[in-house]
Amino acid sequence: MSRFDHRKYTPIQPIHKPDRRWPNRVIEAAPQWCSVDLRDGNQALIEPMSPEQKLEMFEMLVDVGFKQIEIGFPAASQTDFDFVRKLITEQRIPDDVTIQVLTQARKPLIERTYESLKGASRAIVHVYNSTSTVQREQVFKMSREQIKQIAVDGATWVGEGAARQPETDWQFQYSPESFTGTEVDYAVEVCNAVIDVWQPTSDKKCIINLPATVEVATPNVYADQIEWFCEQVSRRDSVIVSLHTHNDRGCGVAASELGVLAGADRVEGTLLGNGERTGNMDIVTMGMNMYSAGVDPELDFSHMDRIINVVEKCTQLKVHPRHPYAGELVFAAFSGSHQDAINKCLAQYQEGETWEVAYLPIDPRDLGRNYQQVIRINSQSGKGGVAYVLEQEHAIKMPRWLQVDFSPVVQVFAEDCESEVTADQIVSLFEKTYIEPDNAIALKSYQVNRESGLDAMQAVLVANHAEHPIQGEGRGVLEAFVSGLNRHTQHDIVIIEYDEHTLGHDDASEAIAYVQVSVNAQRVCGVGRSRDILGATFIAILNALARAENINAMRLSA
Numbered sequence: 001m002s003r004f005d006h007r008k009y010t011p012i013q014p015i016h017k018p019d020r021r022w023p024n025r026v027i028e029a030a031p032q033w034c035s036v037d038l039r040d041g042n043q044a045l046i047e048p049m050s051p052e053q054k055l056e057m058f059e060m061l062v063d064v065g066f067k068q069i070e071i072g073f074p075a076a077s078q079t080d081f082d083f084v085r086k087l088i089t090e091q092r093i094p095d096d097v098t099i100q101v102l103t104q105a106r107k108p109l110i111e112r113t114y115e116s117l118k119g120a121s122r123a124i125v126h127v128y129n130s131t132s133t134v135q136r137e138q139v140f141k142m143s144r145e146q147i148k149q150i151a152v153d154g155a156t157w158v159g160e161g162a163a164r165q166p167e168t169d170w171q172f173q174y175s176p177e178s179f180t181g182t183e184v185d186y187a188v189e190v191c192n193a194v195i196d197v198w199q200p201t202s203d204k205k206c207i208i209n210l211p212a213t214v215e216v217a218t219p220n221v222y223a224d225q226i227e228w229f230c231e232q233v234s235r236r237d238s239v240i241v242s243l244h245t246h247n248d249r250g251c252g253v254a255a256s257e258l259g260v261l262a263g264a265d266r267v268e269g270t271l272l273g274n275g276e277r278t279g280n281m282d283i284v285t286m287g288m289n290m291y292s293a294g295v296d297p298e299l300d301f302s303h304m305d306r307i308i309n310v311v312e313k314c315t316q317l318k319v320h321p322r323h324p325y326a327g328e329l330v331f332a333a334f335s336g337s338h339q340d341a342i343n344k345c346l347a348q349y350q351e352g353e354t355w356e357v358a359y360l361p362i363d364p365r366d367l368g369r370n371y372q373q374v375i376r377i378n379s380q381s382g383k384g385g386v387a388y389v390l391e392q393e394h395a396i397k398m399p400r401w402l403q404v405d406f407s408p409v410v411q412v413f414a415e416d417c418e419s420e421v422t423a424d425q426i427v428s429l430f431e432k433t434y435i436e437p438d439n440a441i442a443l444k445s446y447q448v449n450r451e452s453g454l455d456a457m458q459a460v461l462v463a464n465h466a467e468h469p470i471q472g473e474g475r476g477v478l479e480a481f482v483s484g485l486n487r488h489t490q491h492d493i494v495i496i497e498y499d500e501h502t503l504g505h506d507d508a509s510e511a512i513a514y515v516q517v518s519v520n521a522q523r524v525c526g527v528g529r530s531r532d533i534l535g536a537t538f539i540a541i542l543n544a545l546a547r548a549e550n551i552n553a554m555r556l557s558a
């Protein structure tokens with residue numbers, strides 16, 4: 001038998017609920033959010049946050065728009081106790097923000113918790129005890145009744161503590177910890193017993209928080225449990241049903257989303273998902289999922305880089321580059337067909353329109369990112385991506401035939417360096433290839449005379465330090481220049497494609513010209529840049545010729 005033995009594990013039995021309604025619903029409004037970064041997030045860190053870090057995190061959470069913030073476990077440590085005192089005594093809690101604190105259902109801890117909260121104008125006291133089968137049997141070694149009694153006692157002490165400090169507007173919260181490992185009828189029984197103690201009303205609701213302390217099943221199982229709980233719990237209109245999911249199976253966000261569909265009113269989680277083991281439910285992802293579906297999350301993630309910066313500083317954990325919405329690479333496209341599609345969609349997108357851009361679920365600018373970070377070049381990239389970078393970063397608008405020509409040049413370069421190619425590297429590759437080829441032929445001077453529709457032109461070229469006067473005629477200046485070149489070089493040069501534009505918007509701007517010419521039946525491209533557009537075009541032709549000569553080792557004849 002393999003040591004990798006799945007028979008060691010048993011699946012969670014889903015509850016039988018054929019009348020489930022949540023699959024037919026969609027999320028249409030934001031739930032109440034509660035950040036637990038400063039408690040659940042903090043308790044999971046190798047090095048818990050310092051008071052300064054806690055304060056920085058608290059202020060950022062307020063700025064993001066959280067109205068409920070679990071700020072710690074004040075009975076557990078002096079740091080947490082002092083932090084609660086600091087926020088209260090220094091009046092750092094905005095009027096529309098309610099702080100929340102966690103405590104075990106133990107009398108001395110609850111008393112200490114209330115001590116920390118003296119003088120708070122409003123607070124949520126959150127008490128928990130584990131109710132799951134495994135915890136009952138192996139950790140507490142207690143019967144169902146005894147475990148329920150812990151909850152009832154805790155609820156009673158919480159109520160008594162509040163009564164002793166009537167100057168504060170209290171709200172009570174209870175969590176049957178490890179709810180998803182608890183028989184759901186028993187979880188309802190315990191919660192109803194707590195509700196009986198607290199006697200909430202529709203004006204003064206209590207919060208019942210249903211944690212997936214450890215995620216043990218697919219999110220649909222959690223959703224069934226939540227829907228069933230909502231149907232069975234007493235005084236439903238006086239209870240705020242809250243979710244608190246962890247991410248052990250990687251589905252923390254999905255579980256909370258389905259839990260909201262199943263009837264929950266409130267969601268706890270952390271920014272970017274820090275928390276015990278694989279983390280808490282990531283509120284950034286869940287909020288942005290709503291946002292990208294046109295629902296206001298009532299949280300503001302527009303300064304994503306600040307959020308990342310504070311979270312990384314306080315947790316000393318790096319945000320993964322592929323983290324939904326926030327990671328450095330999540331709006332980057334390296335592969336050619338993605339770049340091509342993004343490029344085309346962005347070209348059609350008009351400000352104010354509904355966002356419909358292939359491969360980009362949201363507009364990166366909404367999170368303070370820009371399009372420059374979208375198209376990135378490596379050996380998997382195509383012509384569209386390269387063209388996009390040159391246009392965005394250097395105003396070079398390559399015509400399509402030049403894109404086709406240049407793309408393999410970049411690809412070979414990327415393969416050689418086996419890494420991403422920067423915008424600066426692309427532009428210098430472009431210049432080296434088309435504007436400054438080896439053995440470039442310089443245009444020293446030129447003169448054009450037009451008589452009776454015929455252009456006669458004279459020019460002086462410089463190659464290998466020697467001057468080469470040429471002269472030619474034609475119906476148009478380019479024809480005249482090419483005829484002069486043909487006569488002088490004995491080549492057969494024909495212009496196939498031609499394009500040009502200015503590189504800026506004022507009189508001092510340079511012009512850039514792109515040509516594709518056939519030199520003795522071989523097609524080559526060249527690019528020229530000059531203050532005058534005619535000069536730029538001649539240079540482009542000369543650069544194309546130099547490239548052809550390099551390829552075929554032809555030389556300009558004397």
Ligand SMILES: CC(=O)SCCNC(=O)CCNC(=O)[C@H](O)C(C)(C)COP(=O)(O)OP(=O)(O)OC[C@H]1O[C@@H](n2cnc3c(N)ncnc32)[C@H](O)[C@@H]1OP(=O)(O)O
Nearest residue numbers: 040043073075076077104105106128129130140150177213
């Ligand atoms: C899923 C979660 O995130 S729950 C939150 C977990 N967070 C934390 O624990 C962080 C802060 N906690 C702490 O620092 C410590 O646990 C303290 C200071 C609060 C308490 O420490 P201690 O007094 O040493 O107790 P400890 O936490 O080890 O708990 C063990 C005892 O409390 C009991 N207990 C544990 N949880 C609870 C609870 N929620 N309600 C009532 N009793 C509880 C246990 O049965 C055990 O009892 P025993 O000593 O008779 O065997």
Ligand SMILES: CC(C)C(=O)C(=O)O
Nearest residue numbers: 128175177178211213
């Ligand atoms: C205290 C509770 C809510 C908790 O953090 C959990 O069960 O994960």
Ligand SMILES: [Mg+2]
Nearest residue numbers: 040213244276
């Ligand atoms: Mg938790």
